[in-house]
Amino acid sequence: MTGDERRSGAPMGPPWSVDLLADLHAGALDEATEANLRPRVAADPEATAVLDALERTRTQLASLPRLTMPDDVAARIESALAAEARQAAISAPPRGAAASESAAPVTDLGAARRRRNRRMGWATGLLATAAAAGVVLLTIPRGPAPSTAPPPQAGGAPTGGASTSGPLALRSGDLGASVSQVIGVTDYGPLRDQQRLAGCLTASNVAAAGRPLGVRPVVLDGQPRVLAILPAGRLGAYRLLVIDPSCGPGHPGVLSDTTIGAR
Numbered sequence: 436m437t438g439d440e441r442r443s444g445a446p447m448g449p450p451w452s453v454d455l456l457a458d459l460h461a462g463a464l465d466e467a468t469e470a471n472l473r474p475r476v477a478a479d480p481e482a483t484a485v486l487d488a489l490e491r492t493r494t495q496l497a498s499l500p501r502l503t504m505p506d507d508v509a510a511r512i513e514s515a516l517a518a519e520a521r522q523a524a525i526s527a528p529p530r531g532a533a534a535s536e537s538a539a540p541v542t543d544l545g546a547a548r549r550r551r552n553r554r555m556g557w558a559t560g561l562l563a564t565a566a567a568a569g570v571v572l573l574t575i576p577r578g579p580a581p582s583t584a585p586p587p588q589a590g591g592a593p594t595g596g597a598s599t600s601g602p603l604a605l606r607s608g609d610l611g612a613s614v615s616q617v618i619g620v621t622d623y624g625p626l627r628d629q630q631r632l633a634g635c636l637t638a639s640n641v642a643a644a645g646r647p648l649g650v651r652p653v654v655l656d657g658q659p660r661v662l663a664i665l666p667a668g669r670l671g672a673y674r675l676l677v678i679d680p681s682c683g684p685g686h687p688g689v690l691s692d693t694t695i696g697a698r
Contacts, residue, residue: 446472449479456482460489507645509670514648518619602652602659610662610675611695617649617664618673624652624661625680632663634684641676641689648673652680660690672696 446455446468458464459472476482602624605613626632632650636643649664655677665674675693682688 448475449482451476451479451482453485456485457489460486460493504670506666506668506670510645510648510666513671514619517615520615521619602654603662604654605656605662607656610677610693613653613662614664614673614675614695617651617662620649620651621647622651624650625659626650626661626678626682631683632678635678635682635686635688636676638685639682639687639689641692643674667694667696669696 451472455472456476459469459476462469464472476486603613603616623629623632626635629646632647633643643665645666647663647665651662653660653662655662659680661678661680661682663676663678665676667674672694673696675691675695676689677691677693679688679690
């Protein structure tokens with residue numbers, strides 16, 4: 436290796452690693468290193484073959500249909516994020532503490548999706564590198580599935596699922612703001628269980644797709660009610676059902692059915 440190569444930081448070769456060639460193909464190297472390396476790689480048949488394979492793989496991957504997240508997966512992710520937000524709010528210092536200490540962290544769903552997209556981009560690059568090098572990707576054995584149950588909260592024990600601290604006091608105009616306090620909670624209160632809720636919806640001629648994302652007793656405008664949140668079929672959208680506690684099989688009692696969120 437010459438003194439010029441040492442000063443510019445250009446890697447010695449050939450041969451060059453597939454990782455380095457992938458960085459060169461992706462434009463991830465600094466300008467000086469790329470300018471020094473590219474003509475030397477162009478003169479090496481093995482390196483140009485790797486670059487050609489990377490380009491073919493990139494083109495093939497770019498032609499694949501765009502991946503979309505299934506609604507049920509998106510609902511579970513947002514439910515987990517809401518549970519984290521509730522737990523952070525419970526753990527926050529009392530009012531009067533310093534603002535930097537009392538502010539609960541807020542999860543930005545847009546930022547989370549951008550991080551997910553970056554990870555998908557990295558995965559695509561890894562697949563292209565493996566294809567160019569002829570690497571056989573081994574399937575990692577699956578371990579036990581992680582628990583999807585929301586973290587426990589302070590308060591009395593409800594009828595199954597995450598614990599709550601009793602009925603949530605709300606006004607009619609506050610229903611949308613209560614989503615983060617209901618998603619992930621499975622306190623059916625006077626409805627007792629999911630089967631009775633399903634019978635209530637059937638009796639009320641309310642169609643529901645999938646399991647509820649959260650159920651919790653509330654006191655709405657001073658009246659005891661049950662608030663159930665259902666998937667709305669779109670990412671970021673929810674159906675909020677206000678239900679009379681006496682609702683059940685053969686006894687309708689859905690008082691309102693409101694969809695909020697993305698359109």
